[in-house]
Amino acid sequence: MKLLLSWLCLHTLFVGILGRTNENGPDVVTVIVKQGSDIILPCSLSTKERITSKLFDWRKGGQEVFMYDAGIHYNNGRSGQHDQFKGRVSHFPGELKSGNASIIIQNTRMEDGGNYTCDFPRLQPRQKSHIKLVVERTFKDRSGEITDAGRG
Template sequence: MFHQMAGLSIQSPFTTTSVLVFHLLLIPFSKGQSQLIGPSQPIVAKIGSDIILPCHLEPAQDVAAKTLDWTRSDLDPRFVYVWRARQELLDEKNPSYLGRTSLFTDELKHGNISLKLSRVKPADQGRYKCFIPKEKEESFVELVVGK
């Protein structure tokens, strides 16, 4: 492979194939290889029941020390659950979810960020976002509430 530079021909030691192989070898080490996974179908819950909104990181990694958010964009404040510095942060949480949401904190070390929602109400119906801000990873879960 030759490059023209100011009228000179310079031979490159890298061929297209070697550059491609180099990039393919780096892919497993690049940031952003993990992905948040949620359900492909809506979660259906009955009023008054307890349900789990599934969300996990693949490949699994410890997220206990990370910032984790569960939100609904149609709410104000939008936060359903906020995890900071290895604990739940209640100040930013939407009041309608106080005492009704939790994470499986023992499972955070395995990348499980699933949200348990207790005593489901009709107003809980909507689109939830599971989010790791620093990683810019997100997944969405649709909750349908029936009688």
């Protein structure tokens, strides 16, 4: 499992992230994924401090994506997650001890694309990360599926 997590993190960092931009605002990390694939959205405290008892909140615009508050989150009883993300978003519990609040979105959809924030609202100073997720449409080759539909 650790090997898989390491591979996913490295894959996301080296393949999916295009870079950081700062266009009249905070740094934004752009992540690209093919529709139907899984993607890790990165978020870590710069101090690498343990966050098992902290609050972090992932949002896409006004939509609640994933919230963790001292062990309580959407996958273990917390309510309020937007329907679009239910059952498809999780975090990495073993990574909380090193300040990693990254999440994974499974089976990405076109509507998942957009601007995300990872917020630690109770930290002083408050820490917020900005991620732009770009979901690329995938097309299936259906040329082999064409039949004699035009013949009578």
